Every structure is written in C-alpha cells, then in structure tokens.
Amino acid sequence: MNNEVRDLVKSFINGDHKAFAELVGRFKKRVYSVAYQMLGNHLDADEVTQEAFVRVYHRRDQLKNIDYFASFLMRIATNYAIDLIRWKQKGFISIDNDQETPGSVSIELTDNSERPDQQFENKALLDRINEAVKELPPRQRVTVILHDIEGYSKREIAVILQCPQATVRSNLHIARMKLRKLL
Amino acid sequence: MTCRQTQDHLDDYLRGTLDFEQTDVIKKHLEVCSECRGILERENALIDILKSVGTPDPGEIYWDRLDNSIFARTILDENTGEITDKPKSNNPVYVISRYLIPLAASILLLLGSLYYSNFKSDSVYLAAQSGDSAENFSGPDRQSDIESYLFVTIVSTTPGSLGKQLALLDNMRGPK
Numbered sequence: 001m002n003n004e005v006r007d008l009v010k011s012f013i014n015g016d017h018k019a020f021a022e023l024v025g026r027f028k029k030r031v032y033s034v035a036y037q038m039l040g041n042h043l044d045a046d047e048v049t050q051e052a053f054v055r056v057y058h059r060r061d062q063l064k065n066i067d068y069f070a071s072f073l074m075r076i077a078t079n080y081a082i083d084l085i086r087w088k089q090k091g092f093i094s095i096d097n098d099q100e101t102p103g104s105v106s107i108e109l110t111d112n113s114e115r116p117d118q119q120f121e122n123k124a125l126l127d128r129i130n131e132a133v134k135e136l137p138p139r140q141r142v143t144v145i146l147h148d149i150e151g152y153s154k155r156e157i158a159v160i161l162q163c164p165q166a167t168v169r170s171n172l173h174i175a176r177m178k179l180r181k182l183l
Numbered sequence: 184m185t186c187r188q189t190q191d192h193l194d195d196y197l198r199g200t201l202d203f204e205q206t207d208v209i210k211k212h213l214e215v216c217s218e219c220r221g222i223l224e225r226e227n228a229l230i231d232i233l234k235s236v237g238t239p240d241p242g243e244i245y246w247d248r249l250d251n252s253i254f255a256r257t258i259l260d261e262n263t264g265e266i267t268d269k270p271k272s273n274n275p276v277y278v279i280s281r282y283l284i285p286l287a288a289s290i291l292l293l294l295g296s297l298y299y300s301n302f303k304s305d306s307v308y309l310a311a312q313s314g315d316s317a318e319n320f321s322g323p324d325r326q327s328d329i330e331s332y333l334f335v336t337i338v339s340t341t342p343g344s345l346g347k348q349l350a351l352l353d354n355m356r357g358p359k
Contacts, residue, residue, distance in 0.1 A: 017257075017258035017266050017267050018266060020257065020258055021250070021254065021258065021266055024250060024253055024254075025250070028246065028249060028250075029246075032238070032241075032249075033238040036238045036239075037236070037238060042239075042241060046241075046245075046249065049249060050249065050252050050253055050256070053253045053257070054253060054256045054257055057257040057258070058257075125232070126235065126236055129232055129233065129235075129236055130236065133233075133236075144233070148229075148230050148233040148234065149233050149234060149236055153198075153200070172194070176226070176229055179229060179233075180225065180229060183229075183232065
C-alpha cells in the first residue's frame with residue numbers, strides 16, 4: 001500500500017470523512033469488479049459494493065493494521081457476496097441474472113476481432129466461461145476470480161479469506177480442474 | 184526437481200514471482216519433461232481464457248450515484264446534504280436528535296406517570312379518610328378509575344411486553 005493511501009486510511013480511522021470519500025473513490029471500481037465477477041449481474045454487484053463500504057465505515061475501529069485496509073474491505077465485500085450466493089442457492093432471493101444496467105454489455109471482449117463470426121465465437125466462449133465459473137462453490141469461485149481474473153496473489157487471498165495459503169492453493173487447483181472439465 | 188515439486192510451482196512460475204534460481208530449475212525441468220510442459224500449457228491457456236472475462240463499466244452516472252448512496256448512509260450531513268468534517272457521533276445536531284430528544288420524552292412520560300399515580304393515590308386516600316365505603320366511593324366511574332390507576336402502576340413497574348401487562352391486569356380483575 002502506498003503512503004498516500006496509508007495516510008488516507010489513518011485519517012479515515014480518526015474520523016475524517018473526506019478521507020473516507022477519497023478511499024471510496026479509489027477502491028469502488030475494484031470492489032464492484034470482484035462483486036460483478038462473483039455474482040454475474042449489475043444489481044447484486046451494486047448492492048455488494050455499497051454494503052461493503054458502509055460496513056467498513058461502521059467497523060473502522062476493527063481495523064487493527066492500516067496496511068490491511070484493502071484486504072479488510074475486500075474481505076467484507078467477498079463475505080457479503082458469498083452470503084448472497086448462498087441465499088440465492090437456497091432460494092431466499094429470486095435469481096435474475098439478466099438484470100443489467102440499461103445499455104451495458106455483459107461481457108467485454110479483449111480480442112477485438114473485426115470478423116463477426118469470430119466475435120460470435122468469442123462471445124459464446126466467454127458466456128461458457130461465465131457459466132462455468134458460476135458452477136463453482138462460493139469459496140472456489142472467489143479464489144479463482146481473485147487470483148486468475150483480478151490478479152491477487154495467494155498471500156493476499158489468504159488474508160482476504162482468512163485461511164491458510166495452502167487452502168487457497170488447494171481451492172485454486174480444484175477450481176481450475178473443474179473449469180477445465182466444464183469448458 | 185521432481186515433477187510434483189515443479190507442478191506445485193508452475194503457477195508462480197507463470198506469474199514470474201519465483202526467484203531467479205527457482206525459475207532456472209523449473210525452466211530446465213520443463214525442457215526435459217513433456218508431461219509438466221503439457222500441464223504448463225493447459226494452465227496457461229485456462230488463465231488466458233479467464234483473463235479475457237471483463238467487467239462492464241456501468242458509466243460515470245452510476246459511479247456518481249454509487250458515491251451518493253454510500254455517503255448518504257455514512258457521512259452526509261442530514262441538513263446540508265454535504266460531506267461533514269466530523270463523525271456523526273461528535274456532531275451536536277446528531278447527538279441532540281439521537282440521544283437528547285428521546286431522553287427528554289422519557290423523562291416527561293415518567294413525570295406524567297408519577298403525577299397521575301400520586302393524584303389517584305390521593306383520591307383513594309381521601310375517599311378512605313371520609314369514611315366512604317367502596318360502593319360509595321366518589322367519582323363518576325369508580326371501576327374504570329381503579330383500573331386506570333392499576334394500569335399505570337403495572338406498566339410503569341412491570342418489565343415485559345404490554346401484552347403480558349394487560350394479561351396481568353385481567354388476572355387482577357378476576358373472573359367476570
């Protein structure tokens with residue numbers, strides 16, 4: 001964590017609201033992205049992002065080490081997202097994965113192929129990836145998203161998920177095996 | 184290095200997080216081991232596919248709205264709609280509205296109850312002093328006066344829900 005963020009976190013813990021606003025600005029896209037990858041739709045990602053920041057604000061006294069602010073925030077967000085996935089799986093909340101922001105595209109293609117047939121193939125492949133990721137149990141899903149899509153290290157994921165690095169490694173291994181079969 | 188050891192470190196090798204010595208050992212192993220090389224290629228292909236999954240940007244209007252939603256639930260001043268400098272718990276307006284108004288209302292209620300119960304006690308005492316029998320007790324509706332007195336006393340002294348307190352009052356009335 002760079003010094004600027006560290007100062008902001010310190011000020012935020014001491015009750016500086018402007019520092020909190022600045023932190024929201026810096027971390028909101030990261031939280032939204034992970035939430036979107038985990039839940040697959042805008043409305044749930046929005047709920048997780050809002051709730052994560054509100055909870056961080058109210059639980060700032062629990063943040064013992066300011067260096068772990070990002071992990072603390074991400075832990076709250078991923079735990080909330082995991083709860084949401086489990087509630088949906090149990091049928092407490094109606095699942096509507098087609099809820100998107102008006103006008104947004106659900107998947108972005110990194111390969112900007114000009115040929116329509118190639119675009120169609122890529123879109124189909126990415127749809128399959130999204131579906132395959134959704135098939136994974138919540139802990140494996142969050143591990144593979146944080147590691148392989150968002151680029152977090154195993155050590156960072158272990159801090160976020162509050163588990164040993166060996167568990168992260170094992171979850172990642174199992175998740176990738178399942179994904180390989182599903183794809 | 185064995186195949187198992189190599190495979191354990193393939194992920195870090197792909198990310199480039201191993202030190203020079205470890206990287207070199209794995210590189211040499213991969214040159215001679217087709218099985219590990221195959222695993223490396225499959226891992227690499229899967230990670231490439233996963234990395235191609237992106238998150239759509241909901242746009243600036245959404246990000247502004249998100250900020251407002253978060254701030255409204257945390258740091259926005261309820262009166263001015265602007266970000267406050269002080270935490271809510273130190274803000275005098277917040278302290279007054281959160282604690283002092285309910286406290287003042289409780290005190291008023293308590294004083295009202297005490298005044299009411301004293302007034303009724305005095306009435307019963309005066310009635311007893313004047314030698315009135317229970318049947319001749321003055322007042323337009325003796326039964327309801329006593330019930331009101333009992334109700335205020337029970338509600339102000341008995342812990343528990345209002346339902347329990349009403350049930351207690353019913354028991355005290357006895358069978359109809």
